[in-house]
Amino acid sequence: MRTDDFWAVIDRATAERPASPAEVAERAVADLATRDPEEIVAWGRHLDKVLVASGTEDLWAAAYLINGGCTEEGFDNFRGWLVAHGRKAVAASVQSPDVLAGMPAVRAAAETGAVFEAEEVLTIAARAYEKATGEPLPASEARPRTRPEVSDLWDFDNEDEMMRRLPRLSELFLEPPD
16 A cells, blocks of 8 residues: 555545544544455555654643643554544654644643543454454554554653653653742
8 A cells, every 4th residue: 555545544534523532443444444455455554554653752742841741552542543634744753753732622621630542543454454354453563663662762751851852742741830
């Protein structure tokens, strides 16, 4: 599956600004379920490639700041939320995670404490395959590692390092010194 074809599914699912990532996921499942099962499997493999490309330390740090902490599963689900915002949002945040500070929802979260996770986006291919075939999605022979090892991460509680790497997000989410 070509990158453009992968993102076209998300683009159709985000048309007319759906209310939530869950709705984006439901629309994408409905779209993919009408396709050949091999195409659904290929879409899922491409999602893995997007997760590999977005599995950076600094994006994880951004998720940690925004969501008030972030486990491995939480980081995956944060990237699901990001995928639901489309190709440009993913590309920009992978290149410079600090750009997330410009998203209105993220800015609002600094006040409301909203958490951004969308596990349902990560299960689009599996649900579409099951809907199309009545069978579970075939297990991939070897799924790629989609995030750094926790032991290899820098200390996300180090506020000086956080401010250096993610100054705009730090300004929103870190308490100013007394």
